[in-house]
Amino acid sequence: MDEGKWTIGIESTAHTFSFGLVDPDGIPYPSVGDTIKPLEGGIHPREAADHHRDYAAELFRRVLESQNLSSNDIGAIAYSQGPGLGPCLRIGASVARTLSSKLEVPLIGVNHCVAHIEIGRQQCDCDDPVLLYVSGGNTQVIAKLQGKYRVLGETLDIGIGNMLDKFARQQGIPFPGGPVIEKLAKEYIDEHPDATLNGLELPYPVRGMDLAFSGILTAAQRLIEKGHSIGAVCWSLQEHAFAACIEVAERALAHSGKKEVLLGGGVACNNRLREMSTLMAQERESTSHAPPRMYCIDNGTMIGLLGYIELKAGRKTPFESSGIDQYMRTDDTIVIWS
Numbered sequence: 001m002d003e004g005k006w007t008i009g010i011e012s013t014a015h016t017f018s019f020g021l022v023d024p025d026g027i028p029y030p031s032v033g034d035t036i037k038p039l040e041g042g043i044h045p046r047e048a049a050d051h052h053r054d055y056a057a058e059l060f061r062r063v064l065e066s067q068n069l070s071s072n073d074i075g076a077i078a079y080s081q082g083p084g085l086g087p088c089l090r091i092g093a094s095v096a097r098t099l100s101s102k103l104e105v106p107l108i109g110v111n112h113c114v115a116h117i118e119i120g121r122q123q124c125d126c127d128d129p130v131l132l133y134v135s136g137g138n139t140q141v142i143a144k145l146q147g148k149y150r151v152l153g154e155t156l157d158i159g160i161g162n163m164l165d166k167f168a169r170q171q172g173i174p175f176p177g178g179p180v181i182e183k184l185a186k187e188y189i190d191e192h193p194d195a196t197l198n199g200l201e202l203p204y205p206v207r208g209m210d211l212a213f214s215g216i217l218t219a220a221q222r223l224i225e226k227g228h229s230i231g232a233v234c235w236s237l238q239e240h241a242f243a244a245c246i247e248v249a250e251r252a253l254a255h256s257g258k259k260e261v262l263l264g265g266g267v268a269c270n271n272r273l274r275e276m277s278t279l280m281a282q283e284r285e286s287t288s289h290a291p292p293r294m295y296c297i298d299n300g301t302m303i304g305l306l307g308y309i310e311l312k313a314g315r316k317t318p319f320e321s322s323g324i325d326q327y328m329r330t331d332d333t334i335v336i337w338s
């Protein structure tokens, strides 16, 4: 990597195609991106990939413009190598390879989950946190142990964001449903400050250190069918699902002896989740951190930052091993940086 040059990060694991920049000193700058929003139903991987392909040239131009740069200022290309949807990842990887060979700069494929951790550590100035990574596709509790980010607990079925989006869709709320559920839940509790969960109970989705969200989704739908208001059910859904995640994170703190919790992933935008995490951390004489919302959701900047860190530590991705890995695990990546 040339000294004095910038790193571009390309994120393409699912709905979002996003380009972000990291300056020569490793300082991240906001991404430019576009998210495909299906009119009905869930995301179709092929359609999302077509969306990403159509936006590639425009997003590359816009991200350079955002910092008044030209392609000569770029010294490295980072991209999400996995995990994610195959067709989407392939578009990101092929755009990255094209840019790397055209600009004659190094290429670095990075682990998307690890990128969520590193942008959070950088933004929140965390040293060695337990990460609660809550997004559409992923729900994991992670901590660094013996040179790798280890998954201490995770969802056994769907991701928490996916569960929220599915519940929302059943109520006719378009993707992404998480923010609307947050708003409805807040309105409900603001109007009913003495509300209790009596009659609004849902299954508690903790399984040892793991989680499972499909049962709670079905049960929440039943509460709606029984005539409970959507606001009440959204509130109960958040209270149960978030408490479960926080409980697993708390146990991870206890087992690992760490003192910081770091939230990441799109669901970490949620104020109620942030509040619960802060309360739990205070009770344990620990601290809770969450990066700005633009760095919780999928973004190219976090990919650029991890690429910058890995290149600096001496890693790069030769073309012959630049293929994507849909099933890449958080603990597949050896942490060669500190």
Ligand code: ATP
Residues within 6 Å of the ligand: 013, 014, 015, 016, 084, 134, 135, 136, 137, 138, 159, 160, 161, 162, 164, 165, 176, 177, 178, 179, 182, 265, 266, 267, 268, 269, 270, 271, 296, 297, 298
């Ligand atoms: P990954 O590839 O890491 O699984 P993703 O494709 O799900 O990520 P993200 O941008 O990390 O993308 O997260 C999107 C999810 O975050 C959606 O499920 C969305 O409903 C949820 N979300 C966004 N904002 C909120 C919020 N305020 N409250 C709850 N959920 C939210």
Ligand code: FE2
Residues within 6 Å of the ligand: 112, 116, 135, 265, 266, 297, 298
């Ligand atoms: Fe993500």
